[in-house]
Amino acid sequence: MTVPNWPPRDCHANPGAHAETLLSPRNISGDASVELHMARDDLQLLQGTLDVLILKTLSRGPCHGYQIARWIRETTDAELQVEDRALYVSLHRMEERQWLEAEWGLTENNRNAKYYRLSPEGRKQLAAKTATWSRYASAVSKILQHA
Secondary structure, three states: OEEOOOOOOOOOOOOOOOHHHHHOOHHHHOOHHHHHHHHHHHHHHHHHHHHHHHHHHHOOOOEEHHHHHHHHHHHOOOOOEEOHHHHHHHHHHHHHOOOEEEEEEEOOOOOEEEEEEEOHHHHHHHHHHHHHHHHHHHHHHHHHHOO
16 A cells, blocks of 8 residues: 555546545535545545654654655555655654654765654654554444454
């Protein structure tokens, strides 16, 4: 599963690639205002999911962007692959919110890279988002396992 760049440039270029194309309430009700609300919720869900994955990755210690994406990919046996644009948008958003601190350093290949680490507020957010995600996953699991 790939975490898509957001927002999609053209939802029709790859039909079915984005959940909002398949699950939009407008497909059922025809109500455009409901569709707008759902799209915003989808965006928040995708951002929240990526944020918690990044925060969890950084709970292990400071990393640069490539290391974060690689750890997520390897840990999930390539089921989740974070696209660069989505990763850096999320990192910058969390840095602005002061969930992350960053400083420049050298990679193992002597290249300049920005290293991110959790701030104290980021640790609080990780705990809160982990609890929220666990409740959400449990609720979805109940639906999927229902006979």
